[in-house]
Amino acid sequence: MEGFDFSSMTRPELFEFEGISMVHYFTDDWENVQNFQARPDDILVATYPKAGTTWVSYILDLLYFGNTAPERQTSIPIYLRVPFLEAVIPSLRTGVELANNLPTTPRLIKTHLPVQLVPKSFWEQNCRVIYVARNAKDNAVSYFHFDRMNHAEPDPGDWSNFLQMFMDGKNVFGPWYDHVRGYWKKKQTYSNLHYMFFEDMVENTDREVENLCSFLGLTTSSEERERITKNVHFDAMKQNRMTNYSTIPVMNFSVSPFMRKGKVGDWKKHFTVAENEKFDKHYEEKMKNTTLKFRTQI
Template sequence: MAKRTYCTYKGIPLPTMGYSKESLSYMENEFQLLDDDVVTVSYPKSGTNWMLEILGLIWHDGDPSWVQSVFMANRSPWIETVDGLNVALNYPPPRFLTTHLPFQFFPKSFLHSKCKIIYVMRNPKDVLVSHYHFAKCCETLEEPGTVEEFLEKFLNGKVMYGSWFNHMKGWVKLKERPNFFLITYEELQQDLRGSVKKICHFLGKELASHQLDEVTKYASFQIMKDNKMSNYSLLPSMDHSKGKFMRKGICGDWKNHLTVAQSEHFDHVYQEKMQGVGVTFPWD
């Protein structure tokens, strides 16, 4: 199938469906970020949709009716896609926006705005495994091949959105900015309620204790997995006979997929590429 190939935008591989160089260029150079925008940024398969569910619930004080009645891509559009950019341009403020883009392609208007960035990260070995399974069932992504083949592609940045390492380094540089909030999938997993409280504080929106309980309840993996507006079961480009978009929602699944040799090879590349980053992550 011809569509299972990538085009490149300034060296970054992207699916040929849903993206155009014109809309990417417009988004980068002309799209205006507003001071009350909240943008969720992540490398693919790092917990993006989980964060979007949490934000939708926080904004509605724990009431799930909005996240269970509006499709996720309309609640928080991906600004680098053609459809997502159109939704964003017609979105009444305050806007929730989403992107997987590396920092160098993010809207230049960011530098003069107070918009809030939430950067979600995850153990890159788990990202690799999640990405591998997603590529098997999403018909707009390149075939992943074997785990061994996909591991090499991943480590060399020959996958959708390019190198995990470059993505992380570009965004983590903003960590001292007051409008930048870094959180990991592992922190959400370990203490969801505590993480929700921190996110509320960053957004300047305080919730009562029972509202925090509701957010935590409806943002649980099991409830989200059953939410048709969030689990991508309605997406025509997903072949659900080959796998589910929301698969396990756990940390450490890489141990079930990578051999000892593959894991050691990954660690070697990781240590080499992470020199000078100056941030310690839960998986280090």
């Protein structure tokens, strides 16, 4: 954000909260978050940070409101159209306030909370939940660059330091491993959860949008899907001030853009051979008791 003095904003400290690492920006409104009253037609987008949240949020917004309220696309930033439920960010209304005041039906809401901390009313109301997962290596790289430019996050230090923290689960919103596995397990007993993979979306966005429509019970023409796919192309979203987060005051775009590359396999430019071997061994241990499988290249 132009003219914002980043030196005046001290980075938050990480602390243990409800069994995971957190910062106060996501716990300051905790009681209201936990007591949030979901409605049966609410749609919750859940992800680990930097796994494709904004991408899927924008797809949903276009699917539901692209034709009926086109002015939304050019005048309201995505973080106001799809509020971040647990967030308490300086100069913005709280996520809960934004969600409660959404004029749309359905309400589109996003969260990074692990499955066990999602407000109970979403499950009680049988809301549709869309979870997006991204392979751990690319997710770690993206999170590292995000933490470098986002002053609402702790300082990540250098890459090797950050990677170790990622492996130890000492990132905001806790361990990646528990997060992706938690929702995968929930999906086995909760039929209204659609589990998506970032890699599948990069490989074939149209197919994934079609699968999403099928889950949501929406009928869209191939022309409509083509239009949406074009709008949500990474380069288009990166240039779009309503989707690229350039209007939010806590992110320093001179360090790194919010939307950096959106690719699969960028981790190869960051991991050393030794880091990769160590990571693979650790990953195998952490993920041995799950049927969940990821692709680190396509």
